[in-house]
Amino acid sequence: MASTAKTIEPIISAAWGKPQSWTLDSYRKRGGYEALKKALQLEPAAIIDEVKKSNLRGRGGAGFPTGLKWSFVPKDSPKPKYLAVNGDESEPGTFKDRYILEDDPHMMLEGIAIAAYALGVHTCYVYLRGEFKFPAERTQAAIDEAYKAGIFGKTVLGKDFELNCYLVRGAGAYICGEETALLESLEGKKGWPRLKPPFPAVVGLFGCPTVVNNVETLASVPAVFQQGADAYAKLGTDKSGGTRLVCLSGTVNRPGVYEVSMFTTLAELIYDDKYGRGMPAGRKVKAVIPGGSSAPVLGADELDVAMEFEALKVKQTMAGSGGVIVMDDATCMVRSLWRVARFYAEESCGQCTPCREGTPWQTRLLRKIEEGRGEPGDIDMLSNVASSIAPYPPIGLGNTICALGDAAALPTHSFLMRFRDEFEAHIREHRCPFGDKPWGSFGDWS
Amino acid sequence: MAEPLFTSEEQKKFDAGIAEIISHYPPDRKSAGMLPALRLLQEIKGWLPPEGLRLVAKHLEVTPERAMEVASFYVMYHLKKPGKYVIDVCTNLSCSLWGAEKMLAYLEEKLGLKAGEANEKFTLRETECLASCGTAPCLQINEDHHESLTQAKLDAILARLS
Ligand SMILES: Cc1cc2nc3c(=O)[nH]c(=O)nc-3n(C[C@H](O)[C@H](O)[C@H](O)COP(=O)(O)O)c2cc1C
Ligand code: SF4
Ligand code: FES
Numbered sequence: 001m002a003s004t005a006k007t008i009e010p011i012i013s014a015a016w017g018k019p020q021s022w023t024l025d026s027y028r029k030r031g032g033y034e035a036l037k038k039a040l041q042l043e044p045a046a047i048i049d050e051v052k053k054s055n056l057r058g059r060g061g062a063g064f065p066t067g068l069k070w071s072f073v074p075k076d077s078p079k080p081k082y083l084a085v086n087g088d089e090s091e092p093g094t095f096k097d098r099y100i101l102e103d104d105p106h107m108m109l110e111g112i113a114i115a116a117y118a119l120g121v122h123t124c125y126v127y128l129r130g131e132f133k134f135p136a137e138r139t140q141a142a143i144d145e146a147y148k149a150g151i152f153g154k155t156v157l158g159k160d161f162e163l164n165c166y167l168v169r170g171a172g173a174y175i176c177g178e179e180t181a182l183l184e185s186l187e188g189k190k191g192w193p194r195l196k197p198p199f200p201a202v203v204g205l206f207g208c209p210t211v212v213n214n215v216e217t218l219a220s221v222p223a224v225f226q227q228g229a230d231a232y233a234k235l236g237t238d239k240s241g242g243t244r245l246v247c248l249s250g251t252v253n254r255p256g257v258y259e260v261s262m263f264t265t266l267a268e269l270i271y272d273d274k275y276g277r278g279m280p281a282g283r284k285v286k287a288v289i290p291g292g293s294s295a296p297v298l299g300a301d302e303l304d305v306a307m308e309f310e311a312l313k314v315k316q317t318m319a320g321s322g323g324v325i326v327m328d329d330a331t332c333m334v335r336s337l338w339r340v341a342r343f344y345a346e347e348s349c350g351q352c353t354p355c356r357e358g359t360p361w362q363t364r365l366l367r368k369i370e371e372g373r374g375e376p377g378d379i380d381m382l383s384n385v386a387s388s389i390a391p392y393p394p395i396g397l398g399n400t401i402c403a404l405g406d407a408a409a410l411p412t413h414s415f416l417m418r419f420r421d422e423f424e425a426h427i428r429e430h431r432c433p434f435g436d437k438p439w440g441s442f443g444d445w446s
Numbered sequence: 447m448a449e450p451l452f453t454s455e456e457q458k459k460f461d462a463g464i465a466e467i468i469s470h471y472p473p474d475r476k477s478a479g480m481l482p483a484l485r486l487l488q489e490i491k492g493w494l495p496p497e498g499l500r501l502v503a504k505h506l507e508v509t510p511e512r513a514m515e516v517a518s519f520y521v522m523y524h525l526k527k528p529g530k531y532v533i534d535v536c537t538n539l540s541c542s543l544w545g546a547e548k549m550l551a552y553l554e555e556k557l558g559l560k561a562g563e564a565n566e567k568f569t570l571r572e573t574e575c576l577a578s579c580g581t582a583p584c585l586q587i588n589e590d591h592h593e594s595l596t597q598a599k600l601d602a603i604l605a606r607l608s
Contacts, residue, residue, distance in 0.1 A: 171520030188480030190519035249579035445545025
């Protein structure tokens with residue numbers, strides 16, 4: 001497909017790939033920290049109102065309205081308040097925050113400073129997944145620059161407001177991306193999610209009010225003040241302002257992170273010359289996961305949908321973390337689901353019975369079917385196991401402490417709904433119909 | 447007498463590191479520094495020896511059991527001395543679609559190790575999504591990230607490991 005998708009002015013990704021884009025100098029030359037100056041002239045409550053008006057929604061997975069989340073922090077609490085930045089980025093198919101941290105960390109730091117001032121936060125922790133060595137180096141260097149330039153420290157750009165910002169690296173645990181597990185981890189513990197409520201905005205880090213926001217969410221904040229909240233809101237839909245990053249991977253000609261409008265469809269992302277440039281020769285789309293591996297899968301005839309929270313909700317799936325994974329017609333759906341199920345079994349923290357027992361059970365059943373040992377009844381069993389963790393539809397009926405349970409059950413439900421015949425074929429033929437090439441043999445290693 | 451845990455150089459690095467870590471948290475919340483402190487110890491020693499865990503616990507004013515509990519929860523901490531090079535290969539969905547399983551099989555053959563095994567020089571492991579799915583397949587060697595791997599590229603990387 002030639003380029004027909006509406007062109008947008010990139011905001012978050014504008015400087016990526018340019019020389020020294022990660023330095024303060026480069027950021028300032030592009031108007032960096034001017035938004036912070038504007039925000040510092042406002043009352044904190046007015047900043048929160050602007051963010052509400054901008055319709056900015058969280059980019060970490062749940063799409064929660066950012067201004068509304070900020071407004072839940074009690075104003076009269078005698079306790080200190082905290083900001084925790086979620087840079088755990090471990091949902092399979094998601095790799096956008098890495099680009100922000102590596103190529104333009106100051107954009108996130110400016111968002112942090114604006115958020116902190118609005119919330120009355122004097123300490124911010126930036127939590128990055130442990131594997132992010134290079135992103136952490138770039139981010140730490142940017143934090144150091146920001147201290148030297150008087151953006152962090154005793155005053156913020158001359159304003160009498162102390163703000164400290166510390167980088168913390170995790171140590172390899174997907175569950176620490178869940179906001180309350182992240183807080184436990186920041187408190188120096190294993191990442192066991194907490195029962196909600198209370199929500200972190202009221203009882204968070206060290207028992208104090210805490211806002212947890214994703215890296216991209218905070219990196220989006222400066223644009224709200226640079227362009228104005230109304231202009232930012234207008235870029236998007238009624239309920240979702242601005243632009244967003246999506247991560248395209250799997251069987252497609254040009255995988256990568258692309259900044260798109262809230263109206264860009266999955267089909268445009270996959271086929272448009274500006275983005276994925278279509279499928280490899282001879283391949284057709286079979287399935288697309290639209291929002292990280294936990295988002296219910298869509299079939300090839302369902303791609304005319306905008307990659308936006310509400311639009312995908314109508315399809316009973318989610319925009320999630322923006323991880324779009326394309327699987328072609330040479331890919332085995334049982335094998336794909338088995339790999340996804342194994343991930344969630346591996347990463348379950350083990351606190352809740354349905355998740356602890358159900359995730360390995362799903363994995364065993366899928367392995368059995370894929371290896372040609374499946375029996376009639378296994379598919380219903382698989383469906384029952386998934387339902388015992390979280391029934392579907394709709395999304396969000398989980399029986400567990402945290403949404404990892406839902407994340408593990410939704411792929412199973414949706415793969416079975418759309419590709420049941422492939423599961424049945426495995427059982428009928430006592431083998432994988434794709435033989436020894438369940439992954440479609442694509443790329444250099446085929 | 448047992449060999450001391452640290453050389454004097456290492457001791458200096460550890461003491462300075464711990465002081466810095468503790469300064470990032472409220473005075474009554476020293477234990478919050480657990481993950482950074484364990485990382486510091488592992489950076490110095492290459493793994494988390496038991497006497498090191500006890501030392502971290504002492505500095506953070508928690509029990510050694512607590513330090514052990516945290517250390518065993520996270521996969522990046524080594525409770526046993528690993529090979530000189532720890533190779534973590536992502537085989538999650540997007541990477542598998544670009545041949546990650548074949549790449550892993552190639553590595554197993556070449557290193558004479560199965561995933562999950564180690565020798566003096568190498569520890570080979572299968573790992574989960576490394577947030578690099580657009581440049582699949584990928585792997586990390588001692589936390590250094592390598593992406594868009596072809597066989598030729600991988601051979602060149604391995605040849606540099608002495
Ligand atoms: C199992 C699980 C893993 C998650 N992983 C991440 C993650 O890696 N990064 C992230 O920003 N949010 C992640 N989230 C969502 C967070 O809990 C939280 O909603 C988010 O950080 C809030 O930020 P936002 O409002 O800016 O989106 C995860 C949620 C769950 C249930
Ligand atoms: S749902 Fe799973 S990961 Fe979440 S708290 Fe329960 S056992 Fe842990
Ligand atoms: S699936 Fe391998 S990096 Fe994401």
